[in-house]
Amino acid sequence: MGLTSGIMKRRTFLKGAGIALLLPRLESLGQVVAGESPRRLLTVVNHLSFYQPELIPKTDGAFKNPPPLLGELSNHFKQLKVFSGLDNPAVQNGFGHTPCVGILSGYFNKLQRKNRISIDQAVADLIGEDTRFKSLVFQAGENLNFSQISWDKHGLPVKQIDSPRKIFNLLFQVNENEKAQQQVLAEDRSILDAVSAQAKSMEKRLNATDRAKMDEYLTSVREVEKTVKRRAYWADRSKPQVDYEIENFDRKSVDDYVGTLMDLAVLALQTDSTRAVTVQVPFWEGFKEPGLTGNYHDLSHHGQKPDKLKKLLKLEHAILKRINASLNTMKERTVGNSSLFDQTTTLITASMGSANSHNFDDLPALVFDSRMKSSGYWRRKDTPMSNLYLGLLQQFGAEGDRFGESTRAFDLLA
């Protein structure tokens, strides 16, 4: 194990600042040891769901006559488990699209605007220490703050990035002014120290409710401190270079939007910039497929009208085609001595059963994993989604036996 001079420099610097620091485990940086490929998680959420009669097979078991939407993913049938009928018992119906914020937590607390930890973050807490970003979460389109689906262990919202350009810059853009950045980060740390001292002294003078508010501030400041430390560590290290260009992005079609987000997700995993990526299919944007007018959200309220359904299905096929293409890419790309697909568990789910009736139960979930022994479809009527999440979490090495509203764990590798 050789320490690079960069790391030495950082350690000295930090000693000087007199701050204890959690440094990532150094041996794992940038080199994947044979036989010990890291595990990764790719989560894809489509808030408007898919038209389930064309996605979910009629009978349990192997995929014999896959419905048309599912057919888009036939390349991966040997590594795919499909579930339907799942629900989030703690997510209430009503309130428009707001309950979609609870999809990955299986919980939705309308009044407090806080939530329980989401599955992508629970996994990121287990596998996210060694990379530049603990996780990356993409928002479902710009300015859609109610698509906040990622929540940290304090139940606070995780920052979601809303434009492909920003995501790209974050991952691959070279920062030219490293030294100035280090100075800023050092100053940030002393400021955070000062303001958390303030919050503590202010807390003493507040009543119980206000103290809870101030506690939220304090907790947030502590999390930011950790982030700043992590940034200071990574600021000395150059970002990976990729041969990828973001097109002039004008929100023209599903291909443009979902495709770009999926490409970036795959690149983020491939370059080991992070090991947990969450992608949301934009749903309030005016998609314009060639020869098809209307916006996606509007079409999802199809009222069973055949012409609207036809258009909706066209969009859904385009979305799944792009996801399928990304899964193919993941099979082609090798990281260390196995393919990216082999190292990654991919979950595709939806926050609604049907956007037409606006129900937040009867949810579909698709899990891709190269290690599974058997593939196929299982109907799991009224089973908590959290059971699937718990299965996922245990696969990533979690020791607990609860997640959200779980009653037991799915065995996803069986």
Add this chain to the structure above:
Amino acid sequence: MMHWRWTTALLFFVLSWGLLAEPKLEKFFAQNCVKCHGPEKQKGKVRLDKPLDVLFAEEELLETIANVLETGDMPPEKAPQPKDEAVADVLQILEKRILAQHQDNPLKRLTRDEYTHTLHDLFGVNFDFSGLLPPDQVEHGFDKFGESHLMSPHQVMAYLKTARFVTERLLPDNKPETRHWDFNASHFHGSKNFATGGGGDYRDGDDYVLTGFRPYRSNLHFSIDPESHDQFVIPAFGVYRLEVKAHSGKSNEGEVIGINLGDGRHPTNFQMIRRIPMPHGSKGFTLQLTLKAGDQLAFTFDSARVPGRSLAKKPHNGPAMRFSHMKVTGPLVEKWPTHAMQVILPKPDMKPGELVDHLALLLTQRPLTMEDRAAFVEIATRRKKAGASVIAIARSVLIALLTSPHFIYKAESPELTDVELAHRLSFFLWNSVPDTSLLNAARSGALGKDPSAQVERMLKDPKAGRFIDDFTRQWLQRDKVDDFGPDVRVFKNVRRMTVDSMGREGRELFRHLLERSLSMEHFIDSDFVMANDRLARFYGLPAVKGDAFVPVKLPKGSERGGLVAQAGFLKLTSTDFATSPIHRGSWILKNLYNENIEPPADVVIKEPDIRGTTTIREAILKHQELESCARCHSKIDPLGFALEFYDPVGRKRPEYRHVEELPVQRDGTTFTKKIKFTKVPIESAMKLPDGREVRDLPTLKAALMADKERILKGIIGKLISYAHGREVTRADRPYIDAVFKSAAKQNDSLRAAIHAIIAHPEFGRK
């Protein structure tokens, strides 16, 4: 937190048990409610068979019980009904209990709007910071509620970054260099008809002609090199002067130029920052804008029509805006050191402690405690030891203070101190911190004794415009008026600026009533409307000149007047080509009656099968067939249906036009999407739950006017909610009643109501 509330409630309950232990209540619930809200069924996820102490701890539930008993919504019609006296008894017990509850008003933080205005008032920086901070959570229609103000690492990071951004720009190391740029027609670029490559904007001699508005497309941008399309980029933060020579062509009326930030060629993320009225005959405009490095400017010509998709390269005949020259100068430095620098560093060599005390007082109007002070002084001292300049030290301290809870949060004592009272008042009427005069009045005790002089002064200050703007934006959802653009194929004559004017009408009515001390009754119905040139034309009223709103007396027989007759309301509650009676009805209940309507917890929205239904009425009445929906929809639907004679853009219509899109046909030179209209008669009459029939706008307004007291109290409730930053509950009834009575003595004046809110003792409580 729940724990605390719980224990306090329990303690209170135990102490007051003697007073409240009314076996009546338990008996009443057992007889009338538990059948559906008990061990067997838990309709609405509500159970009333719990011990009273448990029940009393659930404040919201108590409120709901009292409300449904009072309105007679429960027990449902089909069930056996309790005697009126029994209900009255129970209501009295509940009321007492609710009034005894302490109104929880959790710690609030600055909203984005408040942050922006506070920095403006402190340092004179005229910059909209809302782009740098995450959006504020909205609860019950307002973004000012502490309850919903969430703090997160993301939010703290944004505060830190914004503080750094502001500070580095307020306190630069060197005087910025002012530069000039000249642009003529050869530097301007517009957009061609993107679908066909023809038509669109063009160069004509010394002018560049902007012809139309295509959503996200038609934008005049400009480059330094005429050959290149690389858009001009603002090089550094500061104030820039724009001198634009432009005039309108082929138009006999005033036009409006919009200024956007964003890339004119790929405008996916435009931010409209300013609208410049161009009166007829205008030769251009000069204006100053605070811009940041990297900003790109583009102009739109709002008044133009959305052009068709003709493939032919025909000369443009419609209205046009001709740009001939533009000069950009900046960043402007009026004096050096700047105003902000002098405010921040009044003396050239301030010691760390002195600097911290000065800045803390400037930012929070309160001295820091010794304990809090130390951490800031340490930052300054450390920077000083490292050899930093005074300016650099001030920057560090300012960043820390702007990120600290002292600045971000509005801490309040149970009984507000004089300074805290000044803050509440100032955030209510100015969305910012108090000025010196208000602080002096607070410290001398004058404000606490009689706030009316300060309130008058504040309402007369132009800063009161922020209250008018922010309150009406949220109360009337003015910013959502243009969320769904009207389908241009169906609503051919609705121009963008008409829609923009619709969004302003509600604000202008509020402003007029406030400035003239007129009755709040005008929100329900009035014999005048506020209109500018476009809106007057749209409503078919006598012509008005110019973009500014003036009161226009309504001709006899006009149905306009009042909020529910405003095109803005009618449009915001509709989609791009259909009206939504449910939206309209619930908007009235929520925003005029201040009712709290939300779907019950256990409603399973069954997939409605709307095949075979031809009218909205049929489709919606299908929902009403379910008992669980009917409870609210019997109130919502009649209010909404009465407005069906007004189309999605707020024009009167005799019947529905069912719109159908026909398949695209391509024939030689044009391809057009054909639309087929089918006329369907409107059936609007419906009975309100109390039996009154409403069938059109006049009968609806008459019904609302009959409920005048309830509605005015609803509006007062909205104002109180906004001022206090919390939900208004039944416990606020005495407060609202007092304000209502006080305003009633002055002809229900809106201004009197605001005075009464502020003068009420409750305004001085957390």
